Amino acid sequence: MTKADGPSVAIGIGERYRDVVSDRWPAIVVPQHDELLSSWVHRLAYANGVAPRSFARVLGLSPRMWSASLDLRLPADIARLLHAHTGLSLRKLSVMPMTSSPLRPLLLPLRSDGHRGSSTWLQFCPRCLADDAQPYFRRRWRFATQVSCLIHGCGLRDRCPSCASRIAPFDQVELVPQHFCAGCGFDLRRAPNTVVRAPARRLDRCINDICRLEAITGSLTRGNLVQRLLDIPAAAGIYPTSNLISLSTAARIRCMERLAEQPVGWLTIDDDVVVAYRRRLILSAGGHAPLIALIVTKLERRGQRHLPTKRVANTDACT
Ligand SMILES: [Zn+2]
Ligand SMILES: [Zn+2]
Known part of the structure; x- marks a missing residue:
């Protein structure tokens, strides 16, 4: 190494050192338009090589519907942790949960009673998911008043057409994107159209x-x-x-x-x-x-x- 090489080498080491000690997780995921906080967190987990169910522990949460609960209330310590590791601003994080929505009484409830005729917490449009470069779940799909897709005109779905289980990406133990059913692995983008008059x-x-x-x-x-x-x-x-x-x-x-x-x-x-x-x-x-x-x-x-x-x-x- 010549004397002239010294400064550039020193700068190179400095850059790598900053990468090593940075709090930021390796993969950055940008929230999509109208994306649920939980959907963004699932994509964040997948991009960083952690299955959603294990990601609950990363955030210090118990596994049971952990991300769906964040949609209703994002505790300040979790917001600070997400901010530190993703760089997403606290202001942006603060408006992602549906805590203060005046339409909150119309949100589908977080529950799992196993009855086919009962509501589940989340709906989806297979064609919207199929159109997405990175499939994500919309905030509007949480509302009981929404039964059809405003873009595609088809009916929404609230269960996997293959195993009839609710949509539960928070339970996913495999490292797969969230549009694969956590119960059976079915690709929700392939769900048949539901006709609404x-x-x-x-x-x-x-x-x-x-x-x-x-x-x-x-x-x-x-x-x-x-x-x-x-x-x-x-x-x-x-x-x-x-x-x-x-x-x-x-x-x-x-x-x-x-x-x-x-x-x-x-x-x-x-x-x-x-x-x-x-x-x-x-x-x-x-x-x-x-x-x-x-x-x-x-x-x-x-x-x-x-x-x-x-x-x-x-x-x-x-x-
Ligand atoms: Zn759609
Ligand atoms: Zn399934």
């Missing part, structure tokens, strides 16, 4: 847009929308003693198809005449995002509502 898809889309609008304007917390939606099984006249979040996706699709044949009075009656009017407007238009954008713009111009940044961010992420 067009009127039910339209109603599904309208309900989704009404929820977005009322979350943005703040009327969701004052009005009766959430309870109306939880009572959909009774309104449909199929499962009079059940509430929406307790039913499987197939049962909720049946409810939507039945309701789509009926007058929309069950949804448009509200103490607030403006709220009721907006719901009728969206239902008659078939529900679409541009209409909502127009209404929100008008509201802002009239100064009727102050729109907190945090609430808008949560709403965008939940729909």
